[in-house]
Amino acid sequence: MELDPKLLNIATLLIATLIAAKFIATFLIPRSHKRLPPVVKSWPFIGGLFRFLKGPIIMLKQEYPKLGSVFTLNLLNKNITFLIGPEVSAHFFKASESDLSQQEVYQFNVPTFGPGVVFDVDYSVRQEQFRFFTEALRVNKLKGYVDQMVFEAEEYFSKWGDSGEVDLKHELESLIILTASRCLLGEEVRNKLLDDVSALFHDLDNGMQPISVIFPYLPIPAHRRRDQARKKLASIFSTIITSRKQSGKSENDMLQCFIDSKYKNGRPTTESEVTGLLIAALFAGQHTSSITSTWTGAYLLCNPKHMAAVLDEQKNLVNKHGEKVDHDILSEMNVLYRCIKEALRLHPPLIMLLRSSHCDFAVTTKEGKEYDIPKGHIVATSPAFANRLPHVFKDPDSYDPDRFGPGREEDKAAGAFSYISFGGGRHGCLGEPFAYLQIKAIWSHLLRNFELELVSPFPETDWNAMVVGVKGKVMVRYKRKVLQC
Template sequence: MQTQPFLQEYFSKWGESGTVDLKYELEHLIILTASRCLLGREVREKLFDDVSALFHDLDNGMQPISVLFPYLPIPAHKRRDRARARLAEIFATIIKSRKASGQSEEDMLQCFIDSKYKNGRSTSEGEVTGLLIAALFAGQHTSSITSTWTGAYMLRFKQYFAEAVEEQKDVMKRHGDKIDHDILAEMDVLYRCIKEALRLHPPLIMLLRQSHSDFTVTTKEGKVYDIPKGHIVATSPSFANRLPHIYKNPDSYDPDRFGPGREEDKAAGAFSYISFGGGRHGCLGEPFAYLQIKAIWTHLLRNFEFELVSPFPENDWNAMVVGIKGEVMVNYKRRKLVVDN
């Protein structure tokens, strides 16, 4: 799996022991991996620092007030718009270079370049740029936030960290140091730790859908609501994921709630768990997110011991994507996971 040498290279800059901000490290790591998978080799090798800074300005230009007044002439919006224009220039240059040279890469940028509409029209440079920006936001924000929450909870409730380490030992007994998609899929303990962190801290404040026909909703208490065609229906994952009639002790971190015999995420049907949305417009990046976070924490579990030394983090409600407030400081110490034969 190509991520293994990349992760080894990234974490090689850490010493034998020390203290780091886990939030910063995972944010930086995930934008690196996402940019390579989604934006292409040229950005990763030559333009990453520039593109990363521009995405930072784009990110800071997405504030709650932006929903109501997206073009309000505030400094954050002005920086956002300048960054968007500069990104368009960068990607236009890369697209023209690829087309002129005839080279083809295995990344999402190439997929967008080669895509055609039903009528045969190719995607324009502007359309490719917009798609890339949307893809990176989807592939970077939620993954970095969820990776950090996963680590914070496993370090707060150390029994789950220990269980995840034992799972790694079991996997290594079967497969050695090899890591691929199928091997990551065997890591049920780690999967449940990630999923539970995401249940408690879904990055999106609200999900919106438009009703295409009149329908009624009956609550479990028997109240009936009429939803007219054309109206916007909203739900909050933060609220829905903590409903006490679905989740036992909903405010507690309990990854085992998703395990065999409990499966609380199925208690009320397909939409009991909506951290990735659901239905026709559910998040297409869900498999990629789990793959990415599992790969990162597999490397960390196999190579480091950790201790959370800062207070347990809180939600940062000041952005469109709910992140983590402040630093998440951890002590680390290198150690190679040993498997008993």
Template sequence: MTGDTDNKFLNVGLLIIATLLVAKLISTLIMPRSQKRLPPVIKGWPLIGGLIRFLKGPIVMLREEYPKLGSVFTVNLVNRKITFLIGPEVSAHFFKAPEVDLSQQEVYQFNVPTFGPGVVFDVDYSIRQEQFRFFTEALRVNKLKGYVDQMVVEAEDYFSKWGDSGVVDIKYELEHVIILTASRCLLGREVRDKLFDDVSALFHDLDNGMLPISVLFPYLPIPAHRRRDRARKKLADIFASIINSRKCASESENDMLQCFIDSKYKDGRPTTESEVTGLLIAALFAGQHTSSITSTWTGAYLLRHNEYLSAVLEEQKNLMKKHGNKVDHDILSEMDVLYRCIKEALRLHPPLIMLLRSSHSDFSVTTRDGKEYDIPKGHIVATSPAFANRLPHVFKDPDSYDP
């Protein structure tokens, strides 16, 4: 029965794609050519060539096309046009434009099955801004200062199990200790103490349900998406139980979960269980991914560059001597050498390789060599920190780690 259903979904999907292809071909033949100064278009098989290139990896595509087409170019993805703006000269509008001109909501709809309904990219801009305020309040300095003590406890407990010497997989170890600290500081004591293994496995299924094909077809009935949907439902049940338990017992904890439970919209409406769960999932996705990727690359570069590792260790020894082997938020803020090492790792390996917006109005950009291009309304506009952070005209020796 399941196989028959899958075949039906597949057939429907193929029919939709075929219809879009035919419609695109007809519009290409009968529509008059635009008088706008449009960006060059990546060459490829008609209609689906751009899709094939994109699914193989955006960074690979950018490395191949940037030398040929320059800092502004378009790739056709079936019924969509994505225009890339690479480098500071052409990407300023991307980062500065208001939501009414360049919107996030349409292009990040693929996150909705993961985060859930009614949060972040499934709500209009005004509600999304209020939910971002909830994030900001949960991450204020006074909150972060309280989280540091919990982070130190988790780190000391985790690394106390290491011997004096040995070989470890730094990526695995740092990912694991970060998910432990995130569980305690974000998801709450109940998850960390009693449900960590279950919740960790469910988040793993959510994470693996975010594939390149998910960006274009987030509801495609494939195994990874089914596991994602099952995991999302189980997480909703787990957090609903925790939220009810806290409310019934009138308990209050120092974690992000509690912040979201206590948050209220401007009209006085409290957050719902579904919203709290969605906001927590979004927070963990953002925080855990960013932290684990950045920590892994920072550690790898420091181990490769002993001169920077020595400087980091010397800085920490001096601070420990100055503050009596104490670690808190303020002392961490004094670690300038470590900060610069982390920042350089972020430049070379930003967690988000591509950022997207939907253009609601025409705008123009001018390249370094004076070429002007018109970006039409309706295009998806993209930029890539991972690629732009290695441009040789912006950074000297861009591929070198130099904090």
């Protein structure tokens, strides 16, 4: 059978074009001199989407031993380059916003926090808003907050009986909502509107789904409830702000700090901005504190050695200061601090930190390999994975608070950014001191007043949540201690 001359000409032309293109690509177009990171094997177009949604930690555990501390995952039309470990993550934490930006990768927060705050404003405005947070968390403010934390803990646990069984996770979540409401949202919410506001925050929280990261405005029921809750919260806080301004009343809470805050040009904050900043503060603090409080308790109740150490510390502080607990006394609780810090190392609630790269930069691994990270990549690191690297932390999967003690300090031995539960560098968590004080206030009260025993199995991690916490109930049997006369 003879070939159609027209088809033969087309085929010849196509082959010639492909050969010419190959020749041009090989010899005429300059080759890239970039030393690109290795790429995770994945499907065409969708890349590693399914593996990523299944769980980034699972993917990291599989790829880190094969590819090392720097590698790229293709995800739809995006490239995510992971930097794992202190040797390669310094630029991630220290780079300026113009080089590595938060704004693009955290746009999914905008529907929750609202317009005109945090990731919905340019960097200069966001820096000023972060200054408002910093001023609201200064030591003189924290001292007042601690008094409220201690009061809430005493009130809450006074309602426990002489003995019984409770779900510790539920109890700590409930208490921290009360504490956060008083310290952050104000007494109007704490005393009158707590149930309403808590329900609305629940809808906001449930509106943050994994799909929300990619499609934050997708018209699904969870997003509709989120948007309705945001409007109702704005209305509630508008009423409270107006009432305070008209009465001239001033309170010791974060709400008041935001009301009184002014930008450098003298402009005061708007009601919408105050509401958005409060929502951001509660989102940042409520989950992380309740989750870390629960893990701290679970580990202490399963480790007699460390439980004995924190009990001895509390006994010594009572002998020194009496039953009083304030900011300065909480600051002396170094043993309890290390126990909380170790629980947070093993279970950081935020398992992924992200940036958008606006320029090329280079990193060098601990083995001496150099890689160039291209402009346009999303750059990521994982506290949940990096906090368990065996070359940084000895027996990384074991609970050992003494690793942070004098003479060891494993979080410093491998250099800066070895311990990243609270992030670090330019974007370190502003609420870290508040979180430690809150958890110390709760656990110092429990340790002094109750004998506790974990009666359910040691809890598992809930990897399905956006903020990774404790799965299921954490049942604890308690018995109130008899006060010594």
